[in-house]
Amino acid sequence: MAAQLPYPEIAQIFARFRAAEPEPKGELEHSSAFTLLVAVALSAQATDKGVNLATRKLFAVADTPERMLALGVEGVTEHIRTIGLFRNKAKNVIALSQRLIDAFGGEVPASRAALQSLPGVGRKTANVVLNMWFRIPAQAVDTHVFRVANRTGIAPGRDVIAVERAIEDQVPAPYQQHAHHWLILHGRYVCKARKPACAACLIREYCRYEEKNL
Template sequence: MAGRASRLTRAEIQTVFERFRAANPEPKSDLEYGSPFQLLVAVVLSAQATDKGVNVATRKLFPAAPTPEAIVSLGVAGVEDYIKTIGLFRAKAKNVVALSHQLLEKHGGEVPNDRAALEALPGVGRKTANVVLNIVFGEPTMAVDTHIFRIANRIGLAPGKDVLAVEHALLKVVPKAFMLHAHHWLILHGRYVCTARKPLCERCSIVDICRYRDKTVAT
């Protein structure tokens, strides 16, 4: 077996990711951005919001304020005007301006390739840092969101009581060859196939491997 961290065998885990890769060799984030800074801002804005909703706002925000300097010049009230369609927009506007200040003061306006430095930025937690480290710097991190937490437990890939436990379990069981894109494949699978209320098992490429007891189709 793959160990205590998974209910799947090593061979089954290998097959899961081989199928994900075959279907989508170069998965991308649904968030739209044009620079590492814009990705960081978009991920901060995406907390408790949909990527689609964030994209609607950033399509207007980023042309007006594409850099930390421009965000600072825009100010909290200015950022609020662009992102007021997003949940918690007031707090997020404060964080976006504050993190832009900090990037300018401590990092020369650049997004740091360092977990501690990223997590020290206002509004940036472990998940956001993992996304940036993975997408921008190519680090094999695992950004566990609600989709990954759900399907890691449901499928039996990496059960855990909380997101940190699932993150550690995934880092243990996902083969190294798949780590760069693993979190994208899992997020997309959870968002579009293995949905929360009614998983689309008839469309699932790993339905024969999945350990979910309440599948919507027979295997």
Template sequence: MAKQLDYHTIRAIFTRFQEADPEPKGELDHVNVYTLVVAVALSAQATDAGVNKATKELFKVADTPQKMLDLGLEALTDHIKTIGLFRQKAKNVMKLSQILVDEYNGEVPNSRAALQSLPGVGRKTANVVLNMWWQQPAQAVDTHIFRVGNRTGIAPGKTVDAVERAVEDNIPADFQLHAHHWLILHGRYHCKARKPMCPTCIIKDLCPFEDKTVH
């Protein structure tokens, strides 16, 4: 775990991220806020690419909670059987769809507490939805952000909650909206777990990571 970076260094890092990718986007395909909730819930312990492949046909026939209920558990399970933990995830999607129909008139609520009350929706999923759909500066910490936050000293912490608080506390407000996308994409494509691509990294001179790769 690197030491906490100072404000000016963090601002310089995010200035570079912004210049390289002014409007970073999440990579989960969705057509509305409901399908975003489903896609993010399905993405736990799965790749975005794998989820997108499974939901491509699913969302053509079930893009609302009622349509998902009409589709039924068996058909949903068949659509997502290539995703890890698909049986439990299918049950959660059906349960959350029923709750949305019964308690929210088929609409997805826009509060973290309400989202987290849905089966299969944890704090990370709720934060992704709040950020991507409602443009709230909510920070969803996945394995990529946890790794990058600790390696770089942008948001060091021993737990996911600690890193989330550090991201919210340490990153300047004007970068908060896109912060988690920049960090996820940086971790996914550059600051990789096994072999980070340090020689071509746009923040290599600002990053204190001691085990930088040289080739």
């Protein structure tokens, strides 16, 4: 685990990220808080591309909790069969739709605790929904964020909660809203797990990664 970078260097890193991509976007397709919630819940152990292929047809017929319930577990299963763990995910989608209706009037709540009370919704999913839909600067730590935060020294931590808190503590306020998106995209396309493209990295002189392949 790399040592924590100094605050001024972290600010310079995120200034570069923002200059390169001022408004980074999540890659999961959605049209509402509900479809975003379902898409993120389905994305565990699956690619965004694979989820999008499945949800285009699913959301065309079921873009509200009520319509999702009308499909039932078998109906949802048929739409998401190409996604990993599809049977369990279909059950969770139906269960979370029911709970949204029963506990929240069919609306997606803007609270991490409330979101995490939904079946199949963990802290990362809740943070993505809070950030992307409700514009709350929550930090969703996936494998890309965890790797980049530790490898570079931006926000090292031994687990996802420690990295989440390090990002909240160390990243300057003007960059908090998009911080996890910049880190995800950097990890997905540049700072890859097996073959990081260090020569193409726009923050390479700040990076603490000892095996930089320059």
